[in-house]
Amino acid sequence: MKFKSEKELLEYTKDIEGKTFKEIDSQHLLDTANLRRAKGLLGHVVESGFYKYPLNNDSHADFEELDIELKVTGYVKNKNGSLRAKERLVLSKIDYNQIVNETFESSHVLGKCKKMLIIWYEYDSNKEAKDFLITHYQLYDMENDLKVFNNDFEIIKNKVLDGKAHELSEGDTSYLGACTKARTSSDRTTQPFSDILSKPRAYSLKNAYMTGILREHINSKVITLNKYNTVEEYVKDKLRPYFGKTQVEILEKIDGRKYSEKIPKNISKMISDELIGKDTELPEKDEIFSKTSFIIKNLPIKENGKPIERMSFKTISLSDFEEEWEDSFWKNYFEETTLITICYQAVNNSKNGFRVLKNVKKISFDEYDLDEFKKTYDQIKLAIEKEDINLLPTSANGFKNQLLEIAPKGVKGDNAYENFFKNDKTKVSFMISKRLLIDKLSDE
DNA sequence: CTCTGATCATGT
């Protein structure tokens, strides 16, 4: 079937809403396939069954005459009813040897994926794939976020130019990710400015971005112009007037109160909440926040720039460890998230409250980090399996060169590690080790 | 000092 115009294509596509894959599978692809791991199969079903296209693997856009690429992707319903993309959307492969000669405007990925018809279905772990329900479709155009894409593209390109393709991480960028794409985990490829072999990667629209555009589509929200290319840029902009000032000075400037006596323990957090915004308010402040996964962090550092503390993350619960690492929440979390770290320097070993706003650092995790984190994850699985507190990878009890630790959390009188094994009373969280932080902060 | 379990202040 050929379409003469976008309008015609969209008109035809209307009928797909409300259908399950089984209902449109006129080529009976679902009958023979062994589901579950058959990636891309649902896309093929839509392509051949609904649009009556012969299956192709060439590099042309699916609706070639319109330069529109077809993408079929899932979302899940959160407990509170909101929707969230199930996965990142993988675009074309990154050719490390080519990217260095490209701009985003001239790139292969933009050529193929600038406009996409995205078909959304509701993923439901209790259903078989053939029964997933298609509920939305949208014509998506990268043009709307071109500034951010350009910036992301340059970040990826620059890493390759620096001979650091092997250090790429999805957390490096805002919307356009460089996700791993290998047939096997040992698959490696060359890069132009280093002899180190690198994991093959593909461009992707990051999970948080997909969630952003889905929600935008459903709420038909008016697109607010976004002023910033990265969260880091936003944060630096907001903090600009305060660099070189102490925490107490900054807070006094903001709220007019004096803090000479008792310093609130969370003074850095009070400042970042006020100047940058509380996490829940951020999506309204700038579009960049509703389409990226990031965390604003505060960190005290010494005069030599090294961290004074480890960095903590939210609590972990038993159910987080049911999956294998590859499919786990935490792998995805560390893979995709960017930590925007506001550093306060302890000049003359000054105490909390009297440290000076020094800089803002971006931290993301690469393959090496994730492989190390896996060890911690697997160790926790083991501890759970054996129900043995002593096996938990704490910093004291863990293994050598551990980058991800677990640490207690809670209130006075808690017995944190004991509680971890009682699902409903989690009192344990992840912390990344100082060693890793030192490494991350000294980058550049 | 560093290490590491414990605890605080606040938000939801």
Added chain:
DNA sequence: ACATGATCAGAG
């Protein structure tokens, strides 16, 4: 009432 982000504080 409990999770979160972050610092505190005793041991060594």
